[in-house]
Amino acid sequence: MRHNPKIHLPERIARLEEVAYNLWWSWNLSARGLFKTIDRTLWQETHHNPVAVLVKCRREVLDAKAKDPAFLQWYDSVVAQFDEYMKDPKPWFKAKHPEARGSVAYFSAEFGVHNSLPIYSGGLGILAGDHCKTASDLGIPLNGVGFMYPQGYVQQRVGVEGWQQNIYEMIDWSSSPVRPALTPDGQPCFLRLNLGGWPLQVAVFRIDVGRVPLLLMDTNVEGNDPGDREISGRLYGGDQTMRLRQEIVLGIGGVRVLRALGVDPEVWHANEGHAAFLLLERIRERVEAGLSFEAAREEVSRSTLFTTHTPVAAGHDVFPEELIEQYFKNYWPSLGLDKEQFMALARTGGKPGWNMSALALRLAGRANGVSRRNGVVAREMWKDLWPGKPVDEIPISHVTNGVHLPTWLSQRMSELYATHLAADWRKRQDDPAMWAKIDEVPDETLWATHLRCKRDLLNFLRGQVRNRWKADRVDPTQVLAGGALLDPDALTIGFARRFARYKRATLILHDLERLKKLLLDPWRPVQLVFAGKAHPADDGGKQLIQQVYKLAKDPAIGGRIAFVEDYDMHKARYLVQGVDLWLNNPLFPLEACGTSGQKAAANGVPNLSILDGWWEEGYTRENGWAPKGSEGLPDEERDAADAAAIYSVLEEQIVPLFFERNQKGIPAGWVRVMKQSIKTTAPQYCSDRMLKDYSEKLYFLAREAAVAAR
Numbered sequence: 001m002r003h004n005p006k007i008h009l010p011e012r013i014a015r016l017e018e019v020a021y022n023l024w025w026s027w028n029l030s031a032r033g034l035f036k037t038i039d040r041t042l043w044q045e046t047h048h049n050p051v052a053v054l055v056k057c058r059r060e061v062l063d064a065k066a067k068d069p070a071f072l073q074w075y076d077s078v079v080a081q082f083d084e085y086m087k088d089p090k091p092w093f094k095a096k097h098p099e100a101r102g103s104v105a106y107f108s109a110e111f112g113v114h115n116s117l118p119i120y121s122g123g124l125g126i127l128a129g130d131h132c133k134t135a136s137d138l139g140i141p142l143n144g145v146g147f148m149y150p151q152g153y154v155q156q157r158v159g160v161e162g163w164q165q166n167i168y169e170m171i172d173w174s175s176s177p178v179r180p181a182l183t184p185d186g187q188p189c190f191l192r193l194n195l196g197g198w199p200l201q202v203a204v205f206r207i208d209v210g211r212v213p214l215l216l217m218d219t220n221v222e223g224n225d226p227g228d229r230e231i232s233g234r235l236y237g238g239d240q241t242m243r244l245r246q247e248i249v250l251g252i253g254g255v256r257v258l259r260a261l262g263v264d265p266e267v268w269h270a271n272e273g274h275a276a277f278l279l280l281e282r283i284r285e286r287v288e289a290g291l292s293f294e295a296a297r298e299e300v301s302r303s304t305l306f307t308t309h310t311p312v313a314a315g316h317d318v319f320p321e322e323l324i325e326q327y328f329k330n331y332w333p334s335l336g337l338d339k340e341q342f343m344a345l346a347r348t349g350g351k352p353g354w355n356m357s358a359l360a361l362r363l364a365g366r367a368n369g370v371s372r373r374n375g376v377v378a379r380e381m382w383k384d385l386w387p388g389k390p391v392d393e394i395p396i397s398h399v400t401n402g403v404h405l406p407t408w409l410s411q412r413m414s415e416l417y418a419t420h421l422a423a424d425w426r427k428r429q430d431d432p433a434m435w436a437k438i439d440e441v442p443d444e445t446l447w448a449t450h451l452r453c454k455r456d457l458l459n460f461l462r463g464q465v466r467n468r469w470k471a472d473r474v475d476p477t478q479v480l481a482g483g484a485l486l487d488p489d490a491l492t493i494g495f496a497r498r499f500a501r502y503k504r505a506t507l508i509l510h511d512l513e514r515l516k517k518l519l520l521d522p523w524r525p526v527q528l529v530f531a532g533k534a535h536p537a538d539d540g541g542k543q544l545i546q547q548v549y550k551l552a553k554d555p556a557i558g559g560r561i562a563f564v565e566d567y568d569m570h571k572a573r574y575l576v577q578g579v580d581l582w583l584n585n586p587l588f589p590l591e592a593c594g595t596s597g598q599k600a601a602a603n604g605v606p607n608l609s610i611l612d613g614w615w616e617e618g619y620t621r622e623n624g625w626a627p628k629g630s631e632g633l634p635d636e637e638r639d640a641a642d643a644a645a646i647y648s649v650l651e652e653q654i655v656p657l658f659f660e661r662n663q664k665g666i667p668a669g670w671v672r673v674m675k676q677s678i679k680t681t682a683p684q685y686c687s688d689r690m691l692k693d694y695s696e697k698l699y700f701l702a703r704e705a706a707v708a709a710r
């Protein structure tokens with residue numbers, strides 16, 4: 001392990017550094033607690049970043065800890081857990097495939113592993129982070145490949161008028177769990193690319209996620225053109241040229257990084273089209289070694305999986321062919337292709353335009369969507385790439401997304417599951433029989449645990465606005481808008497996700513008078529907590545935020561709507577754990593999967609969601625609600641119909657059920673839905689199930705085919 005010169009630890013607790021440098025702590029409550037007790041204030045100031053805590057902590061404090069028996073006992077136990085986790089001799093994958101040797105390379109433009117590494121924007125990145133954590137848990141050998149983004153993704157501040165301000169801050173990598181990636185001879189890994197006369201240097205860093213290394217490229221390297229140093233500057237910033245350059249670095253650079261580090265994956269997995277150039281680069285390697293393009297293509301195809309998410313054609317990257325020509329004119333000869341053949345690889349419908357998803361679908365041997373519905377939509381959307389094939393035979397399957405429960409469950413619920421279901425529930429997450437035991441948990445125990453999570457959320461939100469009030473002297477109405485008036489007894493509905501149009505954040509505001517009756521009911525009040533960022537260039541999304549924010553400030557709403565600034569993984573955890581009901585109302589069928597509802601459901605927070613994405617397969621009639629409104633209606637009538645259906649189900653079913661209390665003051669009917677929610681969603685939509693599906697249905701078959709062809 002390389003030592004961070006800024007960290008000076010007493011010998012007795014020296015391994016804190018090693019633990020801090022492995023994101024394993026992000027899903028181990030005991031390890032997180034240990035770093036927190038070193039210095040609570042620093043823990044908060046550093047956004048729960050153990051490396052930064054160790055860098056900033058005063059030496060006297062650490063010396064005192066090294067002599068504190070209670071701390072030492074805790075330290076020893078965390079180190080022992082860490083060693084046991086890292087050395088686990090028989091994780092699931094090894095037991096299942098003792099003969100397997102190779103590994104999976106998982107490429108993604110974003111990774112949401114922990115809040116202190118803001119290299120994700122939303123669901124796609126969180127999925128990638130959960131994928132890596134779960135591969136580590138199950139012992140699936142996997143390397144993540146992505147970007148560093150020195151400025152991360154946009155931070156959100158909302159001004160007094162409700163307008164989103166975009167803030168970027170340089171991340172201090174020397175206080176992050178990030179280190180240079182080393183080549184087999186111990187040198188920092190460094191790449192030189194040269195495409196179409198465009199020279200570029202790339203530095204490579206490494207983050208350890210349990211047993212899984214994440215390899216992240218950074219172009220902010222001395223000697224690069226100032227513009228090029230910005231390539232990895234921001235996630236989803238910049239124009240089309242910048243984006244193409246990013247994708248060249250991700251796909252082509254990523255393959256070369258693995259080669260330089262001596263990693264030879266057997267399975268290559270592109271998470272969304274951003275990484276599709278990895279296919280070209282691997283074909284080029286084989287053509288250079290003497291194969292024909294067709295033979296090379298076949299080999300590469302057999303060992304590649306492409307996961308598509310976006311169900312709107314316009315959501316896929318399409319670059320002008322002139323731009324592609326500029327960067328690839330020296331590249332296509334090395335594939336043995338001429339310009340026409342090269343461009344044809346990524347066209348759709350014979351029209352000019354370089355479509356990254358079309359490229360990936362043409363060249364990858366396997367492809368999947370991320371829910372059953374998303375698979376159907378993808379087959380329909382891409383059927384022209386397989387002319388003459390019936391739609392249901394288009395070779396795009398699906399694996400429905402899941403969530404990493406150790407990351408997303410509250411500490412309180414984890415403990416309840418450990419007590420009542422199984423002490424080792426983490427190892428049996430996808431076992432429905434274990435989760436069925438939730439029925440034996442006394443109603444009052446489950447309800448009391450939920451109420452504590454709800455209190456944690458409301459305290460957290462008050463703490464947030466208190467800090468803003470103190471530090472930034474914001475307007476008092478902003479303190480109210482941030483949730484200061486939220487009521488622990490009101491039915492609390494959460495809506496939090498990116499403010500992309502199709503997610504329709506303001507749908508529930510459609511008929512304000514009808515909504516107000518629900519919010520302002522004196523005996524059975526309802527309140528709404530919103531959070532989410534708009535893409536920094538999306539003024540439409542910012543207007544939706546403004547609409548919510550204005551209501552949150554409006555005395556006529558009485559503080560029953562709150563908008564929580566700067567949605568991120570940390571706030572997501574509080575929200576999915578602490579609200580009573582999780583709302584999702586995308587425009588069908590545009591929700592690829594939606595994972596926040598899965599996080600909520602596993603915490604005992606039922607879903608109220610349009611039947612789209614995962615909910616179309618997850619909804620059982622007893623584990624939540626699925627208002628049906630707009631199917632088959634013309635577009636302009638759909639919002640009104642869906643909103644009306646949501647109001648009706650709230651008025652007629654949800655609110656009465658929530659407020660109906662038995663003699664002990666427990667909403668027994670509601671708790672029944674909570675239990676259904678937990679036992680039907682946790683085993684099915686945990687990421688253990690997802691990774692096992694990938695491994696058995698997509699990776700492993702690809703592996704067998706690759707081996708058979710040798």
Ligand SMILES: *Cc1c(COP(=O)(O)O)cnc(C)c1O
Binds near residue numbers: 121122124593599
């Ligand atoms: C889970 C999560 C998402 C994904 O939410 P969807 O329900 O898929 O829209 C987005 N952002 C954060 C911070 C999350 O934790």
